[in-house]
Amino acid sequence: MNPRLSLNQATIKHADLATALSLTAEAGITSIGLWREPVAEVGLGRAATMVSDSGLRVSSLCRGGFFTASDPAERARALDQNRRAIDEIATLAEAGAPGSAPVLVLVAGGLPAGDRDLASARARAAEAVGDLAADAAGAGVVLAVEPMHPIYAADRGVVSTLREALDLVCDLPAKVAGVVVDTFHVWWDPTLPAQISRAGAEGRIASYQVGDWITPFPGDALLSRGLMGDGHVDFASITRLVLDAGYTGDVEVEIFNQELWDADPAQVVARVVKAFDETVAGQL
Amino acid sequence: MNPRLSLNQATIKHADLATALSLTAEAGITSIGLWREPVAEVGLGRAATMVSDSGLRVSSLCRGGFFTASDPAERARALDQNRRAIDEIATLAEAGAPGSAPVLVLVAGGLPAGDRDLASARARAAEAVGDLAADAAGAGVVLAVEPMHPIYAADRGVVSTLREALDLVCDLPAKVAGVVVDTFHVWWDPTLPAQISRAGAEGRIASYQVGDWITPFPGDALLSRGLMGDGHVDFASITRLVLDAGYTGDVEVEIFNQELWDADPAQVVARVVKAFDETVAGQL
Numbered sequence: 001m002n003p004r005l006s007l008n009q010a011t012i013k014h015a016d017l018a019t020a021l022s023l024t025a026e027a028g029i030t031s032i033g034l035w036r037e038p039v040a041e042v043g044l045g046r047a048a049t050m051v052s053d054s055g056l057r058v059s060s061l062c063r064g065g066f067f068t069a070s071d072p073a074e075r076a077r078a079l080d081q082n083r084r085a086i087d088e089i090a091t092l093a094e095a096g097a098p099g100s101a102p103v104l105v106l107v108a109g110g111l112p113a114g115d116r117d118l119a120s121a122r123a124r125a126a127e128a129v130g131d132l133a134a135d136a137a138g139a140g141v142v143l144a145v146e147p148m149h150p151i152y153a154a155d156r157g158v159v160s161t162l163r164e165a166l167d168l169v170c171d172l173p174a175k176v177a178g179v180v181v182d183t184f185h186v187w188w189d190p191t192l193p194a195q196i197s198r199a200g201a202e203g204r205i206a207s208y209q210v211g212d213w214i215t216p217f218p219g220d221a222l223l224s225r226g227l228m229g230d231g232h233v234d235f236a237s238i239t240r241l242v243l244d245a246g247y248t249g250d251v252e253v254e255i256f257n258q259e260l261w262d263a264d265p266a267q268v269v270a271r272v273v274k275a276f277d278e279t280v281a282g283q284l
Numbered sequence: 285m286n287p288r289l290s291l292n293q294a295t296i297k298h299a300d301l302a303t304a305l306s307l308t309a310e311a312g313i314t315s316i317g318l319w320r321e322p323v324a325e326v327g328l329g330r331a332a333t334m335v336s337d338s339g340l341r342v343s344s345l346c347r348g349g350f351f352t353a354s355d356p357a358e359r360a361r362a363l364d365q366n367r368r369a370i371d372e373i374a375t376l377a378e379a380g381a382p383g384s385a386p387v388l389v390l391v392a393g394g395l396p397a398g399d400r401d402l403a404s405a406r407a408r409a410a411e412a413v414g415d416l417a418a419d420a421a422g423a424g425v426v427l428a429v430e431p432m433h434p435i436y437a438a439d440r441g442v443v444s445t446l447r448e449a450l451d452l453v454c455d456l457p458a459k460v461a462g463v464v465v466d467t468f469h470v471w472w473d474p475t476l477p478a479q480i481s482r483a484g485a486e487g488r489i490a491s492y493q494v495g496d497w498i499t500p501f502p503g504d505a506l507l508s509r510g511l512m513g514d515g516h517v518d519f520a521s522i523t524r525l526v527l528d529a530g531y532t533g534d535v536e537v538e539i540f541n542q543e544l545w546d547a548d549p550a551q552v553v554a555r556v557v558k559a560f561d562e563t564v565a566g567q568l
Contacts, residue, residue, distance in 0.1 A: 153472035188437035
């Protein structure tokens, strides 16, 4: 078992927190990426105890963000939600085994309904990260901006490229704001090698997530990710770029895929371990 | 009727060439973007006569390209097909009304089966355009490289951004090699304003196509385009950028959409005219 493998909880979406923690540990995986919803189901205090008891590291919390609203009240609510998420990951990373990462993954959010001004939505996302920086610094949390595949630019994540994410955080301290490199989202980018190097040089790689791009494209854009090896992503090359850029953290497997979600989660975990071993672990 | 509107034949896919020409002319549209398949159905000579009789301009021919094969024989076949396409658009543009554009739209093609080396596939696409340059120059044709939305990077078009397309053609004369700006493919790009300006300054905008990005994303990635106004694209801003960059050619409406393909083509043409009028024409 590669010690840097982390199972992102979304890969076994229908497992509750207790199940996700025990399946991960039983498989010999030593790290987990958590999601806010299953944590909220048991409450933060109880979740922290469960994480502590599991002996697992926490590699990130998904997810904050969704702060592109132009309506002030809606924007204030989004910032408030993000402040709670900052507290949550601070607590959970503290409860996790040594080597846990207080990383909050941020998905920018899409265009407000009827709004076609992408540049302004992007500017609001940047402003929101700035507004959260003091809270993150106070809690010792890293805000990790995740560039999302351009397929999501309209309705989910207006930050589309690694370059854009790096530009967005460049005025904030690297201890407070970084980026997520997720192969599914960035594999196609012709400037990827240069931007991963830049991200490393600027100390910004807060999280490295892996998932494959599969074809034909599944019907639901949200569930279009595949296990590593099932698609077109060159994991060896991208993983090498990330390592060469100095990333020393856990590598999260995060896959939204209906077939995986419908399968027995213990079997999914086993498949994740095997796929990771065949595509990523050799580089680590 | 705006005189710069051109109907790309793919928008009424199931109409044959005769029908497409007559519906376009009857609607008062003065320009058409042709596809190779319906031209081949009647033969090039007959198609040229029909185009000439229609009184329409020809704004482009779709499409050449698909030259990312690593197998030498397959690559040679692809280049041969592209040379035929060059001859076809030269003939068709000659047959069209004055103002016709001898523009061959090139779609790079995807990764060969089982091949995950995107950088090499991109390099082969660049090499292929170079290999066709002399033929294009001889025929007076512009090879127009179309950057495709990253959703197609694996299986259809490895050239993903306008910047990449411009870099790809930059060593060739602008009279021979340019780019297509298609709103559907590039609307999300945070560097779009800079790259459209650059494309104009370098004399590379060979074609401007419009189509909308709609959500939720339709089940079939190939049929995911919408009529202008039905989605998230800011046509006023992008059209202004293209005009400010000096583009003076026709504006093609190219929409792959099952609902449009299933509808009565005459009604589709009427809807195209209305949508163009409401979203693009005001800038022209």
